[in-house]
Amino acid sequence: MRISELASKTGVTLPSLKYYLRVGVLMPGDATGRTRAEYDERHVERVRLIRALIESGGLGIAGVRAVVGAIENPPESPHDFLGTAHSVVPPPVEPSEPTEELEALVRELGWSHCVESRLVGSLARAVADVRAAGIALPSADLRGYAKAALHIAEVDVAAAVAAPTPEAALHTVVVGTVMVDSVIVLLRRLAQGVVSARALSAPDSSATSPPLSDSQ
Amino acid sequence: MRISELASKTGVTLPSLKYYLRVGVLMPGDATGRTRAEYDERHVERVRLIRALIESGGLGIAGVRAVVGAIENPPESPHDFLGTAHSVVPPPVEPSEPTEELEALVRELGWSHCVESRLVGSLARAVADVRAAGIALPSADLRGYAKAALHIAEVDVAAAVAAPTPEAALHTVVVGTVMVDSVIVLLRRLAQGVVSARALSAPDSSATSPPLSDSQ
Numbered sequence: 001m002r003i004s005e006l007a008s009k010t011g012v013t014l015p016s017l018k019y020y021l022r023v024g025v026l027m028p029g030d031a032t033g034r035t036r037a038e039y040d041e042r043h044v045e046r047v048r049l050i051r052a053l054i055e056s057g058g059l060g061i062a063g064v065r066a067v068v069g070a071i072e073n074p075p076e077s078p079h080d081f082l083g084t085a086h087s088v089v090p091p092p093v094e095p096s097e098p099t100e101e102l103e104a105l106v107r108e109l110g111w112s113h114c115v116e117s118r119l120v121g122s123l124a125r126a127v128a129d130v131r132a133a134g135i136a137l138p139s140a141d142l143r144g145y146a147k148a149a150l151h152i153a154e155v156d157v158a159a160a161v162a163a164p165t166p167e168a169a170l171h172t173v174v175v176g177t178v179m180v181d182s183v184i185v186l187l188r189r190l191a192q193g194v195v196s197a198r199a200l201s202a203p204d205s206s207a208t209s210p211p212l213s214d215s216q
Numbered sequence: 217m218r219i220s221e222l223a224s225k226t227g228v229t230l231p232s233l234k235y236y237l238r239v240g241v242l243m244p245g246d247a248t249g250r251t252r253a254e255y256d257e258r259h260v261e262r263v264r265l266i267r268a269l270i271e272s273g274g275l276g277i278a279g280v281r282a283v284v285g286a287i288e289n290p291p292e293s294p295h296d297f298l299g300t301a302h303s304v305v306p307p308p309v310e311p312s313e314p315t316e317e318l319e320a321l322v323r324e325l326g327w328s329h330c331v332e333s334r335l336v337g338s339l340a341r342a343v344a345d346v347r348a349a350g351i352a353l354p355s356a357d358l359r360g361y362a363k364a365a366l367h368i369a370e371v372d373v374a375a376a377v378a379a380p381t382p383e384a385a386l387h388t389v390v391v392g393t394v395m396v397d398s399v400i401v402l403l404r405r406l407a408q409g410v411v412s413a414r415a416l417s418a419p420d421s422s423a424t425s426p427p428l429s430d431s432q
Contacts, residue, residue, distance in 0.1 A: 045350065052349035058274075082412050086405055093398050111410045119406050126398040133268035134261065135392050136375070137399075144371040145396070146403050151364035153407035155357050162352075176351045177408070180361070181401050182309050182342040183353075187362050188400065189302055189393065190335050191369035194327050196298050 003029070006039045010047040017047065023061060025050055025068045049175065057178035063089065067174050074170045085173040086119065095121030096128065101139060109146055152184060219245070222255045226263040233263065239277060241266055241284045265391065273394035279305065283390050287383070301389040302335065311337030312344065321355060325362055368400060 007014050020026035026046055029037030046068075053059045053067055067089065098120040106114050114120060130137050156176060163169035223230050236242035242262055245253030262284075269275045269283055283305065314336040322330050330336060346353050372392060379385035 048348050049350060052345050055345065082408055086409075091402065091405075093402065106406075109410075111406060113413060114406050114409055117406065117409065119402055123399065123402040123406070126395075126402055129268050129271065130392070130395045130399060132264050133391050133395055134265060135388055135395065136378075137392075137396070141371050141375055142399070142403075145368060145400055146407070148364045148367035148371075149400065149403035149407040150411065151367065152361060152404050153411040155360040155364075156404070156408050157411045159352070159357055172351055173408075175349050176346070176353075177405065179342075179346045179349055179351065180353070181404070183339065183346060183358070184361055184365065184400065184404070185397050186307065186309065186335055186339040186342055187358075187365035188368050188372070188397070189307075190322070190327060190330050190333065190339070191362070191365040192298055192372050192393070193302075193330055193333065194325075195366065195369040195373045197329060 001039050003037065003039060006043055006047065009044055010051070012047055012051060020047070020050055023065065025061070025064050052179060053175070057175075057181075059089075059178060063178075067178070070174050071167070071171055074167055082173060085170075085177045086117075089174065089178050091119060091122040093122045093126045093129070095119075096125040097121060099124045099127075102127065102142075105139060105142055105146070109143070111146075156180070217255050219253065219255060222259055222263065225260055226267070228263055228267060236263070236266055239281065241277070241280050268395060269391070273391075273397075275305075275394060279394075283394070286390055287387055298389060301386075301393045302333075305390065305394050307335060307338040309338045309342045309345070311335075312341040313337060315340045315343075317355060318343065318358075321358055321362070325359070327362075372396070 001009070003014065003017060006012075007017055010017075017026065021028060026043065029039040029043065032038050050064055050068075053064050054061075057063070059067070070085070095118045098115075102120055102124050103115055106112065106120060127137060127142065156173075159176065160169045160172045163172045217225070219230065219233060222228075223233055226233075233242065237244060242259065245255040245259065248254050266280055266284075269280050270277075273279070275283070286301070311334045314331075318336055318340050319331055322328065322336060343353060343358065372389075375392065376385045376388045379388045
């Protein structure tokens with residue numbers, strides 16, 4: 001197909017497509033003339049991936065380039081899939097110095113080998129930001145969130161393992177790490193309503209899990 | 217304190233503070249002269265909240281204004297805390313039409329009263345985006361994520377209930393809904409490393425939960 005058809009098929013404007021070609025995140029079409037090239041389904045898929053990473057993943061063009069680069073040049077050892085995913089996808093929060101509290105939490109959870117990860121520094125910054133905004137966020141709550149995160153990660157890793165090829169596994173890990181965040185964030189908000197409604201309707205709610213209205 | 221001291225105490229520039237005053241997200245100081253005003257700790261706290269919402273929460277100034285408005289004018293019934301939180305905080309994904317798959321999932325989970333929520337529409341869009349990006353994301357995985365989200369929400373609701381006043385509860389719900397997302401996203405990435413490492417080191421890993429390397 002011509003580039004104009006690629007544009008109408010993906011809903012992306014011609015100038016945007018030309019920009020993606022120029023910065024190298026969209027691979028060139030097959031040249032069929034001095035100013036013409038032919039595009040195919042691979043290009044449609046790539047454009048959809050780029051839009052998804054930008055719109056749902058919240059990535060900038062540098063992040064898109066890093067993800068596309070990882071998919072085009074997968075790491076030599078598939079053991080490195082997660083490391084690659086975490087290095088190409090910019091952490092949602094700039095790392096600061098890890099705190100003793102977080103290092104202790106990570107050890108207590110049996111996540112000791114993560115202590116070195118710069119993600120612990122990002123987590124330290126995110127926790128400090130939450131507290132600076134006036135939310136108590138006690139260590140016990142962090143432990144609760146960490147245990148829920150393990151359940152999430154079990155689904156993530158199983159999905160990557162189920163992928164038919166190493167390339168597909170890498171795609172699942174890298175793209176899924178960014179894009180499934182939105183799904184989880186939305187499920188969390190829906191679940192808040194569910195838990196709150198259960199607390200309000202439970203007959204013994206005041207004894208176990210008082211509803212929000214009890215605070216008045 | 218003078219506005220210049222407020223600037224140095226919060227690390228926010230004078231032009232930014234004046235902008236926050238102009239758009240009404242920072243309350244005016246006590247006028248002590250024609251061009252002078254006195255600020256106090258409440259202003260320091262508010263500026264920190266604004267910066268946290270922008271930097272960690274990823275909110276724009278309209279989102280900040282909505283959050284601040286909800287905190288200054290709490291809903292009449294504290295039952296509305298979660299509704300208020302979800303209405304002032306823009307969903308991370310624009311809603312589309314809810315799909316039959318998601319409505320069925322929500323009912324199956326016992327979340328039926330959520331079917332009407334526009335969050336289900338946002339979730340439908342987020343799920344469609346993930347799949348358009350080439351990730352399978354079967355319904356079973358969504359169920360797994362939803363169950364993990366319930367554990368997260370239990371911590372969220374308990375934290376709001378533990379707040380000393382309705383205002384504090386609202387603050388926890390509104391600000392915590394936005395800002396704790398980053399904490400959860402980071403814990404998910406750390407947990408991915410933990411689950412993957414466990415799969416790799418488990419002696420019977422090939423039988424139960426094969427490591428990522430098995431896909432090659």
